[in-house]
Amino acid sequence: MGNAGSTSPASLGETHVPHLKWKVHDFSALLETNAASAVSSAFECSGYRWFLRVSPKHKQGVMGNPYVALSLEIYHAWLEQVHTVHAVFELSIFNHSKGEYCGCKASYNFDVKNTYSKPHCLIPLQELLKSSAFLIDDSCVFGVEILKIDVSSPEKKDVVVQKKATTVQNLFIQKKGFIKGTYTWTMDNFLELDLKHFVRSPTFEVGGLKWYVRMYPRGDKYSNDCLSLYLSLDDSVELPLESGKVVELTLSILDQKNVKHRTETSGLWVCGQGHTLVCVQGMGSSNFIGLKELKDPSGGYVVGSSCVVKADLTIVGSSNDG
Structure with a gap:
């Protein structure tokens, strides 16, 4: 989160360049589906296939207020049974007013039975819905940058996180005509x-x-x-x-x-x-x-x-x- 007393996500600065930029259009329609989460299309980084998951009504505890939360997921079919992939990454939402990504840094140990990280709360849902900085024309932009990957395996192979052009995806949700x-x-x-x-x-x-x-x-x-x-x-x-x-x-x-x-x-x-x-x-x-x-x-x-x-x-x- 941001500064003390603030519920807005903290700035990630100019160094944050997402591997995936994911624009969710019709955010209100996503809420109306009552789906617990939505998952991006795949993007590739350093020999692995990844997904970004948004949970628009994630709660911390039974009585907690709903937050918009993000988590990172790895495609298990590209993992070996004996491999553990330790990833350090930044999850973000774009602040249009300031022209920068805001969010948090996280890490997780991925393996064939643990394929997605825990959800990380970025911003309270009600704050997002009232915001003119993070929600523009009923759309918001999420991102993820993978900073570091270490693989624990019998081969002990090193993985270099590749810097390449950002993958850009759009998600459109209908309100009717399903x-x-x-x-x-x-x-x-x-x-x-x-x-x-x-x-x-x-x-x-x-x-x-x-x-x-x-x-x-x-x-x-x-x-x-x-x-x-x-x-x-x-x-x-x-x-x-x-x-x-x-x-x-x-x-x-x-x-x-x-x-x-x-x-x-x-x-x-x-x-x-x-x-x-x-x-x-x-x-x-x-x-x-x-x-x-x-x-x-x-x-x-x-x-x-x-x-x-x-x-x-x-x-x-x-x-x-x-």
Whole structure:
């Protein structure tokens, strides 16, 4: 934060040159989606793929006031199992009145099971909404600069943070005209599928794109004794490079006895425009539900050999390079 008694973020000075400059248009529309977070398209730095996540209503504690918070995320598929990537970085929001970025310095140890840093509060939400410095025409600009990377691995390789042109991205959120789709995948032979490492649903279409649900019944390599569940784009889909679609996803395993469904809702993600690999790999969770809970006879997630998965998909906007 800024000076004592101030809730505005502190200046990062002229030395702060973001690797990613991310302009979020229609900020009020982002709030209306009630999404917990929105994630940028990918940007690359020093051999790794990164994302910036904004949480517009982050609370510190149950009774705390909502803050606009940022966190840095690394793409786990580019990490080796034995690697830990220690990153030092600055998270920022642009002050149009002063023509400078303001924010904070942070660090985090990333690995395959810890892929995003904790949220860092930049400014109270209500202060941002009243501001003519940080919010202009219902838009604000966020940034991240990665200052240092150290990799702990058997090879003990050194990483030099590359200085290159700032990646510029735009996020547009609609207030109406959302495209929605629901797909239900009923598996009547789940006990047979449970013997397999990986299974996938039939392909279905939403928003002109083809999708499928991907399941690892005994967990993928990132899980902790849990079933892993993702929504993925069909890899035959050719995504446009110049733009992407902003997607919110809810995945559920239905409780067929007690109607206590296990559900997870993502934040807003960009598919296309640098997210090709991410969407083919999938949006979802490596630890969707514990295997013990999944197979508990008193529960209703697996009844006989039946298991039902539901995917609810909403396209709420678009993204492009600026």
